[in-house]
Amino acid sequence: MRDERRGHGPAAGPSPVAGVARAATGRAVLDASLTARTPITYDPYLRGRSIERVEGTATHARGGASAWSAVVKRTTGPGLREARRELEAYRTGVAAPGGAGLGAPRLLGAVDEPDVVELWLEPLNDAYAGHWPVERFAAAARSIATWDASWVGRAVPDALDSEDAWAERHAQPERVTEALAELQTLAARAGPELIERLADPGLFRTASLISSTAARIRRLSSFPASLLHQDLVRSNLFALPGDRTAAIDWEHVGRGPLGVDLAPFLIGSVRRGEASSDHLAALETACLDSYERELGRSHPAAVLDVRPAYRLAVGLRWHVVLGAVRVSLDPDATRIRGSRPLEARADGLRHLIAVARYILDAADLEPV
Numbered sequence: 001m002r003d004e005r006r007g008h009g010p011a012a013g014p015s016p017v018a019g020v021a022r023a024a025t026g027r028a029v030l031d032a033s034l035t036a037r038t039p040i041t042y043d044p045y046l047r048g049r050s051i052e053r054v055e056g057t058a059t060h061a062r063g064g065a066s067a068w069s070a071v072v073k074r075t076t077g078p079g080l081r082e083a084r085r086e087l088e089a090y091r092t093g094v095a096a097p098g099g100a101g102l103g104a105p106r107l108l109g110a111v112d113e114p115d116v117v118e119l120w121l122e123p124l125n126d127a128y129a130g131h132w133p134v135e136r137f138a139a140a141a142r143s144i145a146t147w148d149a150s151w152v153g154r155a156v157p158d159a160l161d162s163e164d165a166w167a168e169r170h171a172q173p174e175r176v177t178e179a180l181a182e183l184q185t186l187a188a189r190a191g192p193e194l195i196e197r198l199a200d201p202g203l204f205r206t207a208s209l210i211s212s213t214a215a216r217i218r219r220l221s222s223f224p225a226s227l228l229h230q231d232l233v234r235s236n237l238f239a240l241p242g243d244r245t246a247a248i249d250w251e252h253v254g255r256g257p258l259g260v261d262l263a264p265f266l267i268g269s270v271r272r273g274e275a276s277s278d279h280l281a282a283l284e285t286a287c288l289d290s291y292e293r294e295l296g297r298s299h300p301a302a303v304l305d306v307r308p309a310y311r312l313a314v315g316l317r318w319h320v321v322l323g324a325v326r327v328s329l330d331p332d333a334t335r336i337r338g339s340r341p342l343e344a345r346a347d348g349l350r351h352l353i354a355v356a357r358y359i360l361d362a363a364d365l366e367p368v
Contacts, residue, residue, distance in 0.1 A: 016109035020120045021058035023108040024068035028061035032068075040071070042235070048077030053123060070108050073119045082251035083117035085161045089250040090119070092157040094227070097122075101146025101294075102229065103246040124246055127239040130274065134282050136239055137275070141262065141287035143245035144232060145294035148258055151227035152299050156255065163254030166230050167217045170263075171316035179210050179322055186325050194328050197353050198360065203325065205360045210318045215368040220312050223257035223305050230254055232265045234274035235339060258295065259306035262287055263313035270355045271320055273337030277354035311366035317359055324349075324356035 021032035036055040052072045059065050075083035087110055089095040095104035111118035128136060156162045163169070187203040200206055230252040238246045266283050269275040275283060288307060296303045327333040328349060335341050336348025 016111060016118075016120055017056065018058075020070055020109035021056060021068050023106070024070060024122070025058055025060070025066050027058075027066070030059045030061050032056055032058040037072075046075070046077075046079040046082075048075060049079055050074045069123050071105070071121045071123050073121065075117045076115055079251075080115075080117055081161065082163075083119070084112065085163065085253065086249070086251035087112060087117060087119060088157075088160045089253050092159055094157065094160060094253060095247070095250045097246075099147060100150040101143040101148075101245070103240070103244060104250065105246060105248060121248070124238040124240070124248070127241060130235070132234060132239065132275070134279055134286050137234075137265075137269075137283055138286035138290040139243045140237055140239070140245045141265070141290040142294045143243075144229070144261055144265070145291040148226060148228060148261065149295050149298045149302075152258070152302065154227070156227055160253070162227070163230065163252050164225070164256070166228070166252065166254055166256045166260075167220050167313075167316060169252070170313070171213045171217060172319065173213050173217065175319075176210055176213050179318065180207060183207055183210065183322060183325070186322075186329060189329050190325060194325065194353070198321075198324075198357050200360060205364070206318070206321050206325065209315060209321060209360060209363050212315065212363070212368050213318065216312050216315050219368055220257055220260070220309060220316075223309050224302070225255040226258055227253065228256045228258075228261050230256060230261060230264075232261050233268035233272060234265070235269075235272065257305060257309040257313075258299075258302050259288075259291065259309040260313035262291060262310050263317070267314055267317055267320065267355060267359065270351060271337065273340035273343060273348070273351070277351040277358070280354065280358050308366055311362045312368070314359055315363035315366060315368075320352075321356040321359055324352045328353065 017034060018029050018032040022029040034054055034056045038053045040051040040053055053069065054072055055067065055069050057065055057067055090107035097103050097106050105122040105124050107119065108122060109120035183203060183206060190203060195201055229247055229250065231249050232247060236247055236249045240246055266287060270277050270280060292303045292306050327336060334345050336345060336352055337343055340348065
């Protein structure tokens with residue numbers, strides 16, 4: 001194992017601190033230490049997952065000292081395969097700071113052992129502090145399209161364990177029977193106000209949506225596939241100067257149809273409270289137009305599949321609709337949207353039901 005205390009650069013191993021300090025500062029390091037560790041809270045962490053921002057100091061070979069910082073993403077237990085996929089995305093350059101369109105933080109160091117994976121990453125700061133206007137979503141959609149287009153016709157690196165069963169992960173076909181049984185129970189309790197807000201008498205549209213899961217997955221599998229990020233909720237994106245966009249959480253990167261990455265970008269962002277349902281129509285127009293325009297510069301024929309694939313991918317999110325019905329009928333459910341823990345129940349429900357209605361309407365536009 002390389003002696004990281006002498007500044008030989010970031011590498012896998014049990015103590016990457018000196019190598020991380022060298023990578024972070026760009027200078028040779030004699031010694032480095034941590035001075036602070038602050039947990040980063042984010043509600044949908046996997047079991048065995050922790051993320052911290054660490055601060056440290058480094059003593060340099062040519063004299064002097066400097067401060068440095070990193071974000072440490074640590075995984076044990078069931079998420080190790082995904083963590084290693086993300087690590088390979090960085091190591092192979094799939095996730096790269098200077099990537100076409102969609103950048104990434106620099107990998108400063110890593111630990112990859114049988115029972116733990118750690119990624120030490122460059123900290124990023126969002127130019128909008130996470131509060132994006134519609135125009136910034138459109139700029140990010142353009143960045144996503146540029147990155148997606150750069151992978152059309154290219155082979156996925158052999159070292160990357162590409163997650164190609166993305167539709168099954170989102171749609172959970174193994175839960176369809178269980179979901180339909182739950183929906184039947186909920187439908188007996190659903191009042192006229194909820195039915196009207198969803199425009200779904202008897203919740204038959206919701207039942208049809210859930211039942212169509214296997215057919216949607218089959219139809220999506222017939223579209224040409226390219227490498228995609230596959231987890232582009234707003235909180236996984238950073239607006240950087242010059243309209244540049246960077247992404248984190250590359251653990252689900254894999255092949256899928258062009259356009260489907262916009263489904264988590266819009267649906268997931270509103271569902272989590274990182275965008276408003278009041279802006280959904282404007283977001284859809286701005287982001288799809290921006291994505292198609294950019295993709296069309298290099299692959300005009302591919303544009304024809306974008307909207308059908310997007311709507312089919314939106315339709316896979318029946319669990320959002322079912323969840324909206326469930327929490328609407330549960331007066332004890334107070335934290336409706338994960339990124340807004342203090343949002344009033346009524347406000348959270350309004351946004352959640354609006355995004356559920358959007359999913360149902362999108363499914364009607366792309367029946368199977």
